[in-house]
Amino acid sequence: MGNPDVVVIGSGPNGLAAAIELQKNGLQVVIVEGADTIGGGTRTSELTLPGFNHDHCSAVHPMGYLSPFFQSLSLQEHGLEWAFPKASIAHPLDNEPAVIQYRSIEDTKLSIGGRDGVKWEKTLTPFVKKADVLFKDILGPLGWPDAPFTLANFGLKGMLPASYLASSLFSHTRAKALFAGCSTHSILPLDMSFSSAVGLVFAISGHVVDWPVAKGGSIAITNALASYFIKAGGKIITNCFISCMEDLPKADYYFFDTDPLQLSDIAEKHLPANYINRLRKFNFGPGVFKIDWALRSSIPWKDANCLKASTVHVGGTLPEIAQSEKDAWNGRHSESPFVMVCQQSEFDFSRAPSGMQTGYAYCHVPNGSTKDMTLAIEKQIERFAPGFRDTILERKTINTTQFYNYNRNFFGGTIAGGAADLTQLFTRPVARLNPYSTPNPKIYICSGSTPPGGGVHGMCGYRAARSFIKSLR
Numbered sequence: 001m002g003n004p005d006v007v008v009i010g011s012g013p014n015g016l017a018a019a020i021e022l023q024k025n026g027l028q029v030v031i032v033e034g035a036d037t038i039g040g041g042t043r044t045s046e047l048t049l050p051g052f053n054h055d056h057c058s059a060v061h062p063m064g065y066l067s068p069f070f071q072s073l074s075l076q077e078h079g080l081e082w083a084f085p086k087a088s089i090a091h092p093l094d095n096e097p098a099v100i101q102y103r104s105i106e107d108t109k110l111s112i113g114g115r116d117g118v119k120w121e122k123t124l125t126p127f128v129k130k131a132d133v134l135f136k137d138i139l140g141p142l143g144w145p146d147a148p149f150t151l152a153n154f155g156l157k158g159m160l161p162a163s164y165l166a167s168s169l170f171s172h173t174r175a176k177a178l179f180a181g182c183s184t185h186s187i188l189p190l191d192m193s194f195s196s197a198v199g200l201v202f203a204i205s206g207h208v209v210d211w212p213v214a215k216g217g218s219i220a221i222t223n224a225l226a227s228y229f230i231k232a233g234g235k236i237i238t239n240c241f242i243s244c245m246e247d248l249p250k251a252d253y254y255f256f257d258t259d260p261l262q263l264s265d266i267a268e269k270h271l272p273a274n275y276i277n278r279l280r281k282f283n284f285g286p287g288v289f290k291i292d293w294a295l296r297s298s299i300p301w302k303d304a305n306c307l308k309a310s311t312v313h314v315g316g317t318l319p320e321i322a323q324s325e326k327d328a329w330n331g332r333h334s335e336s337p338f339v340m341v342c343q344q345s346e347f348d349f350s351r352a353p354s355g356m357q358t359g360y361a362y363c364h365v366p367n368g369s370t371k372d373m374t375l376a377i378e379k380q381i382e383r384f385a386p387g388f389r390d391t392i393l394e395r396k397t398i399n400t401t402q403f404y405n406y407n408r409n410f411f412g413g414t415i416a417g418g419a420a421d422l423t424q425l426f427t428r429p430v431a432r433l434n435p436y437s438t439p440n441p442k443i444y445i446c447s448g449s450t451p452p453g454g455g456v457h458g459m460c461g462y463r464a465a466r467s468f469i470k471s472l473r
Ligand SMILES: Cc1cc2nc3c(=O)[nH]c(=O)nc-3n(C[C@H](O)[C@H](O)[C@H](O)COP(=O)(O)OP(=O)(O)OC[C@H]3O[C@@H](n4cnc5c(N)ncnc54)[C@H](O)[C@@H]3O)c2cc1C
Pocket: 009, 010, 011, 012, 013, 014, 015, 016, 032, 033, 034, 035, 038, 039, 040, 041, 042, 056, 057, 058, 059, 060, 061, 063, 064, 240, 241, 242, 243, 257, 258, 262, 288, 290, 362, 406, 407, 408, 409, 410, 414, 415, 416, 417, 446, 447, 448, 449, 453, 454, 455, 456, 457
């Protein structure tokens, strides 16, 4: 392996992003990965039956597609291809047509209908027009923004609880439900401040790009990043789980693509006690219970328009969704959980044998939950797609403990690097001027537990690497 300048612990999208940026800037980088394959939350394999390729974790990638860092790498030259649906989100409702979020604001306005449709258009249009700079400001380091007025407008709305913003903007079920579904991606209770910020980001992104999936599975993103990294001269070692600093190859610097808890355990003897204590107080938020299905046919939605979208938000009205998210946050299991359904094989035909489909769904559950949510999830889907259960050939479930065993970053089944509440939205894992640095100048953290947070966009890794390169200079 030679004598690397930097060792990156973990090959998730942020570990790979940090490694690429460091390697591109002349450092010799080695990634050590605990699992037998690379990719962290961005892996795909046959989890149910032969020929059915399931995404283990991340499935739909608006932020991966829009990531300024990924775009700068021309990943298509490394084999990454996107498959685009006809719409980003379908939101089925009882006894009325589903609300569909199309890229076109006009078509979405028509799908919402009435004055609320017009309000949706008026609220979203200023952000969508400036989306390229707005996303750079949101995903980039804190500093003077490129679009200060748009960012201020975003901040004023984003700081509000999602249920409050939805109810103050809209009068009827359809738009309120659509915004509530977008806001569940925050994994916060919808009556908590800042739950609107993530809701707005997802609603805006759906008008910039039809939320795509990676052709061949999310693993294609990992493979493209790894190909870039190896071509630039980097090295990757798998099956190399790190429990303490002594397990690591000798290097000048270490970048942790791990959660704060693992950093605190692995580097306990190399970091001051007060920093370790702060890492250990990190709030992970709820976990998830997930199901993958091999299906004999498409999901039989009552409203067939739901098949146009890569993501279906299943949970009914805003009050129902808000209750479900509040339950998970407060340590309770919802009997009618909000369910995130993804339909990758409807748009990427490599995922399932001809005429058949893969199904993917999860709901939020209390951190550390071991409850089997299969019945509750399938009941919610049946509510809007009667006959769904008859299409199931095989299912594979995973609870929060199994998620943690799969990837030690998923403490208690958390999926987005930890809670993005007020205290951890900008200052994760702990409040520091440079959140990627630690009191030990040799040690950095670059995972989704750092800003700008969870999701497959690589911006945490990229920004950690940039902050390090700046400090070297
Ligand atoms: C069920 C689920 C659904 C999701 N859906 C989406 C989605 O649709 N779209 C989206 O953008 N995001 C989604 N996400 C979130 C996304 O997957 C994560 O935010 C992202 O993977 C974080 O990347 P990362 O590099 O920070 O860490 P990870 O992806 O967690 O990678 C960390 C890597 O480090 C390795 N590692 C950990 N500890 C050690 C150790 N001690 N020694 C050696 N190696 C170690 C792990 O094995 C892993 O490979 C989802 C996540 C889950 C779990």
